[in-house]
Amino acid sequence: MSTSTVTRTAxxxxxxxxxxxxxxxxxxxxxxxxxLLPFLAKAGLMRNxxxxxxxxxxxxxxxxxxxxxxxxxxxxxSLGTAGFVGLGAYLAAYxxxxxxxxxWAALLAALVxxxxxxLLVGFVSLRVRSIYLAIAxxxxxxxxxxxxxxxxxxxxGTAGKQSRFPVLFGFQTDRSTVFIIIVVALVLGMxxxxxxxxxxxxxxxxxxxxxEVAAQAMGVNVLKYKLFAFSMATLYAGLGGALYLFFLxxxxxSTWNLFMSLNIIAMVVxxxxxxxxxxxxxxxxxxxxxxxxxxxxxxxxxxxGLPYIFSGLLIVLVIMFFPNGLKGLADLVVRPFRRRGQxxxxxxxxxxxxxxxxx
Amino acid sequence: xxxQEVLRIDHLSISFGGLKALDDLSFGIFDRExxxxxxxxxxxxxxxxxxxxxxxxxxxxxxxxxxxQSRLSGxxxxxxxxxxxxxxxxxxxxxxxxxxxxxxxxxxxxxxxKELSLLDNxxxxxHVDFKATMAEQLLRLPRARREEKLYRDKAMSVLEFLGVxxxxxxxxxxxxxxxxxxxxxxxxxMAEPRLIILDEPAAGLNDTETEDLSQTIRQxxxxxxxxxxxxxxxxxxxxxxxxxxxxISFGKxxxxxxxxxxxxxxxxxxxxxxxxx
Numbered sequence: 001m002s003t004s005t006v007t008r009t010a011x012x013x014x015x016x017x018x019x020x021x022x023x024x025x026x027x028x029x030x031x032x033x034x035x036l037l038p039f040l041a042k043a044g045l046m047r048n049x050x051x052x053x054x055x056x057x058x059x060x061x062x063x064x065x066x067x068x069x070x071x072x073x074x075x076x077x078s079l080g081t082a083g084f085v086g087l088g089a090y091l092a093a094y095x096x097x098x099x100x101x102x103x104w105a106a107l108l109a110a111l112v113x114x115x116x117x118x119l120l121v122g123f124v125s126l127r128v129r130s131i132y133l134a135i136a137x138x139x140x141x142x143x144x145x146x147x148x149x150x151x152x153x154x155x156x157g158t159a160g161k162q163s164r165f166p167v168l169f170g171f172q173t174d175r176s177t178v179f180i181i182i183v184v185a186l187v188l189g190m191x192x193x194x195x196x197x198x199x200x201x202x203x204x205x206x207x208x209x210x211x212e213v214a215a216q217a218m219g220v221n222v223l224k225y226k227l228f229a230f231s232m233a234t235l236y237a238g239l240g241g242a243l244y245l246f247f248l249x250x251x252x253x254s255t256w257n258l259f260m261s262l263n264i265i266a267m268v269v270x271x272x273x274x275x276x277x278x279x280x281x282x283x284x285x286x287x288x289x290x291x292x293x294x295x296x297x298x299x300x301x302x303x304x305g306l307p308y309i310f311s312g313l314l315i316v317l318v319i320m321f322f323p324n325g326l327k328g329l330a331d332l333v334v335r336p337f338r339r340r341g342q343x344x345x346x347x348x349x350x351x352x353x354x355x356x357x358x359x
Numbered sequence: 360x361x362x363q364e365v366l367r368i369d370h371l372s373i374s375f376g377g378l379k380a381l382d383d384l385s386f387g388i389f390d391r392e393x394x395x396x397x398x399x400x401x402x403x404x405x406x407x408x409x410x411x412x413x414x415x416x417x418x419x420x421x422x423x424x425x426x427x428q429s430r431l432s433g434x435x436x437x438x439x440x441x442x443x444x445x446x447x448x449x450x451x452x453x454x455x456x457x458x459x460x461x462x463x464x465x466x467x468x469x470x471x472x473k474e475l476s477l478l479d480n481x482x483x484x485x486h487v488d489f490k491a492t493m494a495e496q497l498l499r500l501p502r503a504r505r506e507e508k509l510y511r512d513k514a515m516s517v518l519e520f521l522g523v524x525x526x527x528x529x530x531x532x533x534x535x536x537x538x539x540x541x542x543x544x545x546x547x548x549m550a551e552p553r554l555i556i557l558d559e560p561a562a563g564l565n566d567t568e569t570e571d572l573s574q575t576i577r578q579x580x581x582x583x584x585x586x587x588x589x590x591x592x593x594x595x596x597x598x599x600x601x602x603x604x605x606x607i608s609f610g611k612x613x614x615x616x617x618x619x620x621x622x623x624x625x626x627x628x629x630x631x632x633x634x635x636x
Contacts, residue, residue, distance in 0.1 A: 195499045199507055200482075200489045206472045207483050214470035217412065218546070219458040219487035228493065274474070 023194050023276075030277075031187035034058070038176035051179065052247075053291045058182050059243050061283035062189050064267040065276065066236020071265065072273035073197055074229035075209030076126070077134045081264050083141030084114045084234045086148055086256030088241020090155050093163045093251060103166035103246075110242035111235055118234025119227060126226045141261060148253035160252040163245055178247050185243060189236060190276050196232070197274070205229060259308065263287070266311040270318050272327025281326045286311050364425065365390045365554050365586050366462075367446075371410055371420035380406045381417070381610040388554065390425075393580055394588045395601035397621075399630060403610040404590040405467065408556055412464055413454045422449040426460045427553070459487045461553035465543040467562060473532030477523065477542055480531050481514040484549030510549075517545045520582065521575065537568045541575070548579065554586045555579065561593040569593060573600040598622065606630070 019025050041051040063085055070076050088110040096106035125136040148155045155161055165173045173181070196202055204225050207215040212222055245251055263286055271282020290307035300306065322328050364387040371384045380403045388394045398404050409415040411422050428436070428443045438445035449457060457463075463484070471480050488510060489496075491503035518524040521541045526534065531542060540560060547555050557576070561569045573596055580587050591597045597604060598618045606613040606621055608630040614621060621627055 192497055195497050199496050199499075199503065200486060200491070201493060201496050203472075203475065203479055203483050204486060206475050206479075207486075210472040210474070211466075211470040213414065214466060216414075216454040217458065217464055217466075218483050219455050219550075220483075221453070221455045 024191055026277075027187050027190045027194070030190075031183050034183045034186075035180050038179045042176065048175070050292065051175070053288050055179050055182055055247050056244075057284050057288045058186050058280075059240050059247065060264065060267060060287050061280040062182075062186050062243065063237050063240035064264050064271070064279045064283050065189050065193050066233040066240075067264055068268045068271075068273065068275075068279050069193060069196065069205070069236075070229045070233040071268050072275075073202065073205040073209065074226065076226060076229060077130065078137040078230070078233060079134050079258065079261050079265075080137035080139075080141035080144075081233070081237050082256045082258065082260035083144035084118060084237035085241040085244065085260065086251070086253070087114045087117070087144055088238030089245040089251045089256075090148065090161060090241075091238070092242035092245045093161045094154055096166060097161075097163050103168050106166070107239075107242050110238045112238075114238035114241070115231050115235045118237075119231045122227045122230035126223060126230060138258070138261075141256075141258065145253060145256055148256060155251070155253065158253060160250055163249045163251070165249065166246050173246075175247075178243075182243050182247065185239060186280075189239065190280075193276055201225075201228070263307075263311055266315050270311070270314050270325050272325030275325070275327035278325055278327030278330070285314065285326065363390045364388065364423075365392075366411070366425070366588070367421075367423040368407070368411065369421040369423065371407070371417050371422065373406060373410055373415060373417045373419075379610055381410065384420070384607065384610065384612050386605045386612065386615055388586055388588055389603075390553075390586055391580060391584060392586045393576060393600055393602050394586065395597040395604040395618075396588065396590045396607065397594075397597055397604055398607040398613075401609075402607050404607065405558060406610070407607075408464060408558055408590060411449065412457055412462065412556070413449060413452055417450060420450075423447065424449055424460055424462055424554070430459060430461055432459075458550050458552075461550075462556070463547040463550045463552040463554075464556035465540075465547060465558055465560065467558045469536070469539045469543050471531045471539055471542055471546070473530065475531060476528050477518060477531055477534070477538075477545075478511065478514055478527040480542055481517055481545045481549050482510055484546035485510045485514065487550070514545075514549055517548045520548070520578075521545050536563045537565075537571075540564065540568075540572075544575070544579070548583055551583065552585050554588060557587060557589040557591075559591055560589055561591055561596045569596055572596065576600050 020029070037046065037051060037054060040046040041048055063081060067078065067081055070078055091113055092106040092110040095101045095109040096103065099105075121140050125133060125140070128136060149158055151157075165175075165178060167173065168177070168181070197205070204215065204220045207218060207220060208222055208225055215222055267282035267286045268279060269282070270285055271280070272278030290310050294306055294310060295301050303309070318325050324331070366388040368387065369385050371381050372379070373381045384407065396404050396407060406415065410417045423446050426435075426445050426447050428439050428445070431439065431445055435445060435447060438447060440446075447460065449460070449462075472483070489506050491500070491506050496503045515524060515527060518527050521544060523538055523541050523545070526538060531539065534542070540563075544557070544560075560576075561572055564572060576587055576589070577600065579585070589597070589601070601618060603616065604618055604621045605615045606624070606627045613630055614624045614627050616624070
């Protein structure tokens with residue numbers, strides 16, 4: 001937008017509102033607000049346990065963002081997310097504590113190795129579709145889970161792997177700093193997903209989901225884009241795993257089971273397929289609401305497996321009444337306030353192109 | 360129309376479980392020609408399309424496409440002749456590599472992405488034009504942004520050409536059928552093809568829209584300098600817009616000629632037109 005006259009006459013408030021329309025600015029503002037939470041906790045305005053719950057919400061949000069690319073945009077199903085998250089966690093622990101290579105090496109290992117394994121797995125399993133892909137991914141997760149239980153030198157088996165807060169730039173981190181690392185990772189993750197889905201890549205994924213034959217006719221190499229989506233999902237899973245370990249400082253094989261994978265799918269579905277903020281909201285609803293609210297209710301608060309009942313019910317309700325999840329609900333609320341004539345869902349990538357400077 | 364062939368179908372045969380869907384079929388389409396393929400239901404018209412675009416692998420026969428030098432890459436460059444073109448056999452090539460060679464198709468039951476805007480749907484047709492790598496796009500580096508802007512403008516002009524630019528920002532889902540048909544055509548034009556295959560473009564359109572369509576087909580040929588090949592049930596459209604027509608029945612060649620020749624052809628009348636009256 002090279003309209004200098006507009007910027008000159010615009011009031012600071014207008015400029016602020018305009019800047020907030022940019023998705024990347026929204027992500028950064030969101031991240032900045034989240035960074036205030038540890039200080040609230042330090043000031044005693046928030047319980048430490050609440051901060052922990054929110055940290056896990058953000059970690060799950062990262063993992064769910066990756067899965068949303070796979071499930072929402074590409075229309076591929078995976079029941080194996082938890083396996084790759086666990087792999088990321090164990091790799092981070094192994095590289096940080098056993099090999100003593102420090103934070104960055106641990107993070108890199110947790111990103112690269114699961115992605116690479118994801119690519120290999122995808123190369124074989126992405127040739128089958130829908131329910132068969134779900135079964136294949138489930139098998140892989142189960143194989144990983146058994147490996148975590150048996151591979152003692154790597155995972156310490158069922159006794160669990162213990163770790164510690166990482167040292168970053170010679171500085172010993174604590175709960176608060178790791179929380180901020182998680183926020184930074186989430187914001188970067190949101191930006192990357194945003195860039196992915198608004199542009200040629202995203203359109204190719206959309207077309208592939210909508211019709212594989214049409215995608216092929218338009219020159220989309222379907223296997224390549226499926227592999228891309230699959231490896232992105234494993235990348236985010238690995239990242240989530242590493243952050244999980246850095247924050248919790250321990251990892252047990254039983255954590256990385258099918259229920260975790262299903263919960264992450266629930267986050268994507270409840271939050272809204274193909275919505276970035278929706279996914280974060282979904283992670284909050286699925287993980288934090290049972291922890292912070294339901295467990296404190298009388299009578300039903302003591303029911304075993306309450307979170308699963310809750311997320312199961314939510315999935316059913318969302319699929320029946322709100323196929324677009326929380327994102328759709330938000331649109332419904334916002335719609336009356338939009339200017340007339342504007343499409344209910346603004347065309348993707350419309351706002352971004354306005355800032356593209358003709359180079 | 361020129362006398363150079365853009366597409367040559369040569370002794371094409373395919374069978375599905377003993378049923379011969381195409382039987383030794385041969386014909387050619389000239390550059391900048393509006394060509395029609397007709398035949399009774401089940402004659403194998405769509406099968407011809409699918410064999411040409413490599414969705415099906417023919418059992419026998421070849422499909423030759425004349426391709427400009429500028430579209431070629433790698434090994435195919437060696438096939439270029441003195442006129443700066445190459446005649447490539449499409450059989451055996453991956454489906455997604457065909458559009459790059461200048462051949463693009465629409466679908467009988469419009470296949471557009473409902474969740475994307477019209478503009479984004481058209482941009483899908485420019486998929487192979489993007490040079491920016493995945494990494495460049497993920498990080499939104501200058502080249503990726505420049506290309507996005509460039510092709511966005513191009514897609515807008517294609518929508519304008521087809522008279523649906525006022526809908527560019529709206530989602531494809533929920534648009535009337537006529538708009539979706541135009542959208543599919545816009546998507547093919549985005550690829551600047553040398554040959555467009557329209558699979559039953561008039562299906563589901565009302566009379567006014569069909570008349571409008573024959574106008575559009577001519578405009579496409581004139582403005583985009585490409586050949587248009589349509590498979591169609593609507594006889595009025597085929598007879599009014601096509602310069603030459605090929606008739607097939609049960610996968611076999613019947614006749615090839617101008618609309619009036621085909622209308623007067625006894626064999627065709629028996630196999631197809633006769634049935635209608």
